[in-house]
Amino acid sequence: MSEIRDNLRYTKTHEWVDIRGKRARVGITDHAQKELTDIVFVELPEIGKEVKKGEEVCTIESVKSVEEIYSPLTGKIVAVNEDLADSPEKINKSPYDEGWLFEIEIQNEGEIDELLTPEDYKKIIS
């Protein structure tokens, strides 16, 4: 079974979102990393980049495929997980902790309510 954390929000495209005040940290779910397997390369967004909800922000490549990561919220990229450049496998090993992707400064708090709850996400992947 894939781990789903109760304190996070989710998207249909398998990103998780950790709301931390005015910022949100984003990564891919345990379910997503299992589907991808063997992540070998991550292309992170540039800090300062303005992104819209649902827009492609980075790509994750596994041995077998390339997957787009979509921004769950509108806002500005304020941090990226630089460790992933040398150790992309951290996403497989620790998708919710060491394998986080980027942080975004939330522009429209109303969008938070549109994110999936853990229960909703559970239904999607079961």
Added chain:
Amino acid sequence: MPRSPLHDLHVELGARFTNFSGHEMPLYYSSIRDEHLTVRRRVGLFDVSHMGNIRIHGKDDAELLSIATVEDARRIDVGMGQYTVILREDGTIIDDVIFLHLEDGFMMVPNAGRDEVVADWLRKVRDEHGLDVEVKNLSREFVILAIQGPKSRETLQKISSIDLSQLKLFSCLRGDFAGIECIVSRTGYTGELGYELQVEADKDVFHLFRSILEAGKDYGIKPIGLGARDSLRLEKCFILACNEFEGGRSPLEANLGFLINWDHDFIGKDALLRQKEEGVKEKLTYLRCVDKGVPRHGYDVEKDGKRIGRVSSGGLSPCLGVGIAMAYVNTEYRKVGDVVDIICRGKRVRAEIVKPPFVGKEC
């Protein structure tokens, strides 16, 4: 979608499946990278039943193969096999195949999803040349297993009375494995020591598969999916028909000139002779990334901003930890040591032109 007769066993072993050329086959069981390294360092077991089996036998069997492939099959003794290609009149490749010369005729192994095309072509050639030979497509009636890796011989030796150390590269014979009669050949698609077993699907193939896993237990054997099969062959610069022959390629473009036996007449020979004289515009070229990035099928290759080719197969090498690719590149730009750009999703990734293979014995 056709499945392997071993499908239920793969499910039991935790396989994730993929559609490969119209067949639902295991993509991986645990992890592609882990399976890849298992084959390089220990031993792995593949179900490759998606590959075809065409039996060719009768008075003119060797004659048919000599006309329809670039090999003179009349010089291939019983007990030997040959890797070769089948060409159209214009010199482009229909398929790359292995044929084995058994005591009662030949068994050809074409690629997945190509068995009917190849069998029909062979029948057409037979009829046009008035040959006396039967061509039977047995693809659905056979299971093919590949046992590959440095410990493959020790693994298989445990369940067979044949002395496998006597089986030379590309040789073949019939023998018992786990009490089941198989055609065994010392062939494979990984660049490692390895064997392939062809066995009738109505035999106890579950027992055979399980017996091989049991025999290889002490060596760390694992079942291996098509994901690792692809990365293993790419590191050794082996051709994948659906990638490297896409759009019609001749063996001269695909660097398979070494397969051509020019001393006999075969379909496509005139076209190849012409090509040889005029030279080809593009040739398969081997690129090793200098920058981080993963080249993939269809990406453009550029030199100083000018498009000079296109990636036919690419990926990240589990042994080297860098991106590697095979690409058809304009022959004016194929100098080993030169650095070119592969355009990976809009980004320039520098890659050095290298000699094949990407991975030797060092993994």
